[in-house]
Amino acid sequence: MALIDIENLEVTFGSRGHVVHALRGVSLSVEEGESFGIVGESGSGKSTVLRAACGLAPVSGGRILIDGVPVATPRDAAFYRRVQMVFQDPYASLHPRHTIDRVLSEPLAIHGFDRREARVEQALVEVGLGAGFRFRYPHQLSGGQRQRVAIARALILEPKVILLDEPTSALDASIQAEVLNLLDRLRAERGLTYVLVSHDLAVVSHMCERLMVMQNGQVVEQLTRQALQDHATTKDYTRNLLTASEGFTRSPVPHS
Amino acid sequence: MSPLLSVENLRISFPSRQGPVEVVRGVSFTLGRERLGIVGESGSGKSQTGRAILGLTPVSGKATADRLEFDGIDLRNATPAKWRSLRGARxxxxxxxxxxxxxxxxxxxxxxxxxxxxxxxxxxxxxxxxxxxxxxxxxxxxxxxxxxxxxxxxxxxxxxxxxxxxxxxPDLLIADEPTSALDVTVQIEVLRILDRLVSERGMGLIFISHDLELVSTFCDRVLVMYAGRVVEELDAAKMNEAKHPYTRGLLGCLPKIVGDVRPLPVLARDAAWLE
Incomplete structure (x- = not known):
């Protein structure tokens, strides 16, 4: 049985007259310990899948199961103990007037963890920042350091699943490499399960064993990393995305 | 043929509590009717370099150069009226x-x-x-x-x-990350439009980007900037012959679709690069 099972998920926004179908029947399943990628262009619904799983988007159809059990709506504390999310923009996802210590202690207080100080310090060490960062404010940190704090905040509850929404797209290439390495190491050490959303095929191919391509709220296809590397795609859309990811070419990409 | 644009020893500084901070420290280059890429990370001074050419350095900043010449016109002491006749039109x-x-x-x-x-x-x-x-x-x-x-x-x-x-x-177009906010497939389309305009109209293009791979496939020549200086100038086609450790580090740390380097090499910054 898969750890995460999403069946025919539908998300619609808006009401009366103006309805946007953000997701139209998306299904996926992720095994424990696996890293699963979702790629697509803006508006394809890739982030909405994660947000819906986390209870941040209105689900209008389909089911989300964790360990075979449908999730409660609204999500309960037990859900967030197992599933945590890291958001795209480290500048927007940390409270500007809370110290790092407060950012990291709050989830511990909510979930009634003991040894809070020790846990905060340990989490900071694990993401490569060190306990010296505890009493700083987000504006005193660089983008890469903030994203490390966001990862520490997700990890501090010792979840099994981490949902990563474009975790490195706001970062410079050299910082991106550091954060990707950190995510890789943490997954190996703790046996975490990742669902990673990115517009960058290279990042997904580096991080994920399996991936899914999305367009207009639907799944175009699912393929393995090996198939992606061999260009063994069955859909034109994926092929165009692959060609475009390889840099500028003067001849036009054939349109589907 | 004299170059369309020549820049010599461009320096831009901003005041701070600790005294002026130089964000661009002696950048020199010339541009013909070609595609020149300027690559660097956030804070490397690439955007400020582009803005200074158009006289758009923020008022708190100070831009100086030994030479800043566009088509024979000295831009260093251009009057507001002169700027108005150049910007937008040329x-x-x-x-x-x-x-x-x-x-x-x-x-x-x-x-x-x-x-x-x-x-x-x-x-x-x-x-x-x-x-x-x-x-x-x-x-x-x-x-x-x-x-x-x-x-x-x-x-x-x-x-x-x-x-x-x-x-x-215009004769010169400065494009500051023109496609970074766009999806890859749209990005390629926009670049094709720019590419055609450069070759058809003989325009000079300065393409500022953080994306080394994209720049190396699109431009003719690339300047790599680090901490306000040009550390290396390269033929775009010869990117893999880059000598400076910063350029090589930047190329190495990108994840690739094909090939599986794990962990990704990270950039070990050397204080000597600042000199």
Whole structure:
């Protein structure tokens, strides 16, 4: 049985007259310990899948199961103990007037963890920042350091699943490499399960064993990393995305 | 042939509590009618370099150069009137994000025609604007002319902005991350439009980007900037012969679709690169 099972998920926004179908029947399943990628262009619904799983988007159809059990709506504390999310923009996802210590202690207080100080310090060490960062404010940190704090905040509850929404797209290439390495190491050490959303095929191919391509709220296809590397795609859309990811070419990409 | 643009020892500094901070420290280059890429990380001074060429250094900053010459015109002491006659008409700039660079309460058509009218040619402003929108491959120029920026997608907005910058047929275009906010497939389309305009009109293009791989496939020549200096100048085709450890590090730390390097090599920054 898969750890995460999403069946025919539908998300619609808006009401009366103006309805946007953000997701139209998306299904996926992720095994424990696996890293699963979702790629697509803006508006394809890739982030909405994660947000819906986390209870941040209105689900209008389909089911989300964790360990075979449908999730409660609204999500309960037990859900967030197992599933945590890291958001795209480290500048927007940390409270500007809370110290790092407060950012990291709050989830511990909510979930009634003991040894809070020790846990905060340990989490900071694990993401490569060190306990010296505890009493700083987000504006005193660089983008890469903030994203490390966001990862520490997700990890501090010792979840099994981490949902990563474009975790490195706001970062410079050299910082991106550091954060990707950190995510890789943490997954190996703790046996975490990742669902990673990115517009960058290279990042997904580096991080994920399996991936899914999305367009207009639907799944175009699912393929393995090996198939992606061999260009063994069955859909034109994926092929165009692959060609475009390889840099500028003067001849036009054939349109589907 | 004398170059279109020559820059020698460009320095830009901003005041701070600890005294002036130099963000661009002695950048020199020349540009012909070609595609020149400027690559670097955030804070490397690449955008400030581009802005200084157009005299758009923020008022708190101070830009100095031993030489800053555009088509034989010394830009260092240009009067506001001189700048007005150059900007838009002969040199222009495409910014990163159409959301913040287009006027939200003016239709695209009005903004486009304003540019044409300011630089002569009021009578054919509408025809010229529509033709330009067609040139950047907007399929329904009539609708886009009447549309407000929020009614367009990111890719359309960016194309409209490129149209606005090119409608006056400038000799020099500075594009500051023109495609970073766009999806990969749209990005390639926008680059093709720029590419065609450079080769058809003989325009000089300065392409500022953080994306080394993209720049190396698109430009003729690349300047790599680090901490306000040009650390290396390369032929775009010879990117893999880069000598400076920073350039090599930047190339190495990108994840690739094919090939599996794990962990990714990270950039070990050397204090000596600052010198």
């Amino acid at each position: 040199m222009s700039m495409v910014m990163q994000d159409p959301k913040f660079s287009l006027n939200p309460v003016m239709t695209i058509g009005k903004q486009l025609m304003e540019a044409v009218k300011l630089h002569g040619g009021a009578s054919e402003a509408r025809d010229k604007s529509v033709a330009m929108l067609e040139a950047v491959q907007i399929r329904d120029p009539g609708r886009v002319m009447a549309a407000y920026p929020h009614e367009l997608s990111g890719g359309m907005g960016q194309r409209a902005m490129i149209a606005m910058m090119l409608v006056t047929e």
